[in-house]
Amino acid sequence: MAPTNLPHPFCSINRISMRALSRLILIAGLGFTVAACASKDDYEELAFEEPDPADTTYNEGLSLLNSGKIGKAADKFQEVDKAYPYSDWARRSLIMSTFASYKSGDYDSAVTSGKRYVSLYPTTPDAAYAQYLIGESYFRQIPDITRDQEMAARALSAMDAVVQKYPDSEYADDARRKTQAARDQIAGQEMMVGRYYLERKNFPGALNRFKTVVNDYQTTRHVEEALMRLVETYLAMGIVSEAQTAAAVLGHNYPDSEWYKDAYALLDTGGYQPQNNKGSWISRAFAAAIPG
Numbered sequence: 001m002a003p004t005n006l007p008h009p010f011c012s013i014n015r016i017s018m019r020a021l022s023r024l025i026l027i028a029g030l031g032f033t034v035a036a037c038a039s040k041d042d043y044e045e046l047a048f049e050e051p052d053p054a055d056t057t058y059n060e061g062l063s064l065l066n067s068g069k070i071g072k073a074a075d076k077f078q079e080v081d082k083a084y085p086y087s088d089w090a091r092r093s094l095i096m097s098t099f100a101s102y103k104s105g106d107y108d109s110a111v112t113s114g115k116r117y118v119s120l121y122p123t124t125p126d127a128a129y130a131q132y133l134i135g136e137s138y139f140r141q142i143p144d145i146t147r148d149q150e151m152a153a154r155a156l157s158a159m160d161a162v163v164q165k166y167p168d169s170e171y172a173d174d175a176r177r178k179t180q181a182a183r184d185q186i187a188g189q190e191m192m193v194g195r196y197y198l199e200r201k202n203f204p205g206a207l208n209r210f211k212t213v214v215n216d217y218q219t220t221r222h223v224e225e226a227l228m229r230l231v232e233t234y235l236a237m238g239i240v241s242e243a244q245t246a247a248a249v250l251g252h253n254y255p256d257s258e259w260y261k262d263a264y265a266l267l268d269t270g271g272y273q274p275q276n277n278k279g280s281w282i283s284r285a286f287a288a289a290i291p292g
Helices: 009-037 040-046 054-066 070-083 088-103 107-120 127-139 150-165 172-199 203-216 223-237 240-253 258-269 281-285
Strands: none
Touching: 054 070, 054 088, 070 088, 088 107, 088 127, 107 127, 127 150, 127 172, 150 172, 172 203, 172 223, 203 223, 203 281, 223 240, 223 258, 240 258, 240 281
């Protein structure tokens, strides 16, 4: 038989509720006591302070920038942006904050504020400069080709945006140069990895890297070597037709190249000659028509 002296379930809930209520009352009482003890000065400290006028803070930022205190200048410009959002002073401060962050080497902040500027004010005269500073911030972080080239890829994308969106701006020419430099850097790493695979007779791995250079980075200084390495790789794989095509494309586009001389000699050793196969992906990758 079930015991008859157990408390009703609601009694337990009520006891829990009463304990919780007691704690709330105690806390409220303590809060009231603290509030009652608070002085007038304490409330004055908590009072909202009006920000300085936007032009005053902005000019302080310019003064700090001119005196070489770049980090503090960036802080001032950020103050304006936060205190007067979407105002003309905020717009001015945002581009100056991007510049100051870039000059101080705080590239992450420069990229963040630069992207925000381009997003908010894409048609203003300073939008091209903001986009350029984004690219510059990435460009300054490009490592040597033995390391990951993510920054080179980001710089390439950002600088290409300057060229595409703001082709008539004063930053477009330098953006084009740095776009090409970034491409060259990425292609250089592809070649380094491709040579590594080739030396270890990982021919499919090497082939993929050299193909990437020919397909995606054809305007870089690495494309001549990439074509010659394709000759070498395809011969090692026994795919003679593609090796001949790579040599023919190389000789047609870069007849005076030392890499072409090497490719020709390599083919000649096996009794072959450069010969273009118009159906080859290598031939199609180049715009120039090559005689068969």
